[in-house]
Amino acid sequence: MTLPKRASLDIKALAKDLRSGHRAALARAITLVESRRGDHQAAARDLVQALLPDTGKAIRVGITGSPGVGKSTTIDALGVFLIERGHKVAVLAVDPSSARTGGSILGDKTRMARLSASDRAYIRPSPAAGTLGGVAAKTREAMLLCEAAGFDVVLVETVGIGQSETVVCDMTDFFLALMLPGAGDELQGIKKGLVELADMIAINKADGDNIKRANLAAAEYRGALHILTPRSEHWQPPVETYSALTGAGIDTLWRKILEHRTAMNASGEFAERRREQQVKWMWSMLEQRMMARLRADPAIRSKVRKIEAEVADGRIAPALAAEQIADMLA
C-alpha cells in the first residue's frame, strides 16, 4: 500500500519521541488521533500502526460510577498509590456528553490534584467528538499511544450514560463500578446493565461514621450478586469497601485487579478477551466509516434521515429501507 504524501507531519519522528516518553509528543499524537481532518486521520492511522508493537502491555481498568460517588478522588488516590509503587499511570475518559456540556469530566484537573502534579501521570480529558462510537474510537487509540509512551496502567473513566459503560468495558481488562454506602431502602440501585459488566463493585466513603453503612451495603450487594451467574467461571466479582479520602482499602482494590489478571491469564481468557476486543474494534470502526459515508453527502444524509423517519412511523418496512440505503452506499 502506497501512502499518500502527508504534508509536514513527520510520523516517524513523532513515533520516536513518543516511544521515549516525551509528554509533548504524546499530547500531539493524541491531538492528531482526535482530529477530524482527513489527512490527520490518515496520518494517525499510520502512527498507531507504527507504534502497535509497543502497545498492549498496560493493565487497562475501566471505572464507572454515578456523579457524586467520587470518581475523580478515587482515581487520584489509586493513581498516586500506583505511582508510589513505580507505575506510570494514564487517565483517559469516555464522555460523549462532553461536547454538549462544553466541558469534560476531567477538565477540572484540580479534582485530581496530586495525580496531575506527578510527571509519572498523564491525564487527558474525553475527546469531544459527536457520537459515542467516535469518542470511543479516539479514546481506544489514545490508550494505545499512552502504552507506547510507557504508561503501564491506563484508567478509563466513564460517566455511565447510555451505552458508554459497555464501550469502556470493551476497551479494558477490568471494569470497576463505584458505589456509595447506604443500606436497605436508601441503598443505591445497581443499574442493571452494570451488573453484566462489573468485575468488582467498590463502595466508596467507608470512613468515619460511614464504615458501618458501607459494610451493610457491601453485604447487600454481595447477596444480590450471589444470585447472578458470573460472566467467567474463573471470577466471582467481589464487593469491597474503601475510602478515597483516607486511602483505606485502595490497596485491596488494586490487589483484586491483579488477582483478576492472574486468574484470567491462567484460564487463557485474558488473551482471548484482548483478541476479541481488537476484532470488535475493527468492525466497529468499519461501521463508523460506512456511517460517515452516509453522512458525508448532504443529499444522501437527508434521504437517509427521511427513510429513517418513515421506518419509525411504520410506513416503510426495515428490509426495504435497508435495501434503499445499501443502494446509496454501492
Next chain:
Amino acid sequence: MTLPKRASLDIKALAKDLRSGHRAALARAITLVESRRGDHQAAARDLVQALLPDTGKAIRVGITGSPGVGKSTTIDALGVFLIERGHKVAVLAVDPSSARTGGSILGDKTRMARLSASDRAYIRPSPAAGTLGGVAAKTREAMLLCEAAGFDVVLVETVGIGQSETVVCDMTDFFLALMLPGAGDELQGIKKGLVELADMIAINKADGDNIKRANLAAAEYRGALHILTPRSEHWQPPVETYSALTGAGIDTLWRKILEHRTAMNASGEFAERRREQQVKWMWSMLEQRMMARLRADPAIRSKVRKIEAEVADGRIAPALAAEQIADMLA
C-alpha cells in the same frame, strides 16, 4: 420505484390470501421470507411492504429459559389459555443453533400438543439460517406476516444462547424469563444479561411438593431484583410462580403482561419502543447486507478473514484494517 419482474410469484394474490387468514398462504409467505434466493428475497421485501399497514397490532412476547425449564409446556398452557379467551396465537422461535443441531426446538410439536391442534394457533420452527442476525431478521418478518394474518398474540421463544435473548427482546414488547424452583444454594443463577432484559421472572413447576420451594425462590429473586434499578421507571419487573402442568398462575402471567402494556402505553414508552425497534431493525439489516457483500466474493472473503486474524494477533491496528475493508466495499 419500479419493481423488477419477479417470475411467477404473485405477491398481490399472496398478500390478499394471507390477509384473509389462509394458513397455507401464511406458511408460503414465511417460506418466501426465509428463502436465500435473490429473487425470493426481493419478492419477500415487496410482500412485507405491502402488508405493513396490517402489522403491529399484536402483543409481542419474548420467552426465554434454560433447557428443562418447560418452555414448550408453558407456551402450550399460555397459548391454550389465550385461545380460550378469543385470541389467535402465533408461536415463533429464534434458535441460531437449529441449523447445526439439525432440528428446531419447536420441531417437536408434540410438546405443544394442545396448541398445535388448534386452528387458532400457528406454530413455526426457527428459521435455520446461519447467523443470529439472519435468523432474527427472518423471525421479525415472520412476526409481521403473522400479524397481517390476524394473529393478535405472538410468542417468540429463544434458547438463550449468546446474544439471542437480546435479539428477541429487541423484537418484542415484553420479555419473560422462565426459571425453575429451588432456594439457597440450589437456586438457579440468573444469567446477568437476562436481568437487564426481563420484564418478568416466572418460576415454573409451582405445583405439588414444589410450591414451597417455588415461593422461596421467588422471594430470593425479588430480593435480588430489588437492588437493581429497573429499566423503566414505570415498571418494576415482578417475580411470579406458576405451573405449566396444572395451569395455576398462567392467568397471572397474562395479567402482568397486560398491566405492563397499559403502563407502557400510558407513559408513551410503548410507541417509543416500537419506533426505536423498527429503526434498529433497519440498521441491523443494512449491516447484514454490507456483511453479505463482503462474503459474496470469495477473494474478498478470504482477504477479510486474513485481516481479521492479523487484527486479533495485534499485527494490524483496527483503524487501518477497517480502512482496508472499507476500500473493498467502495
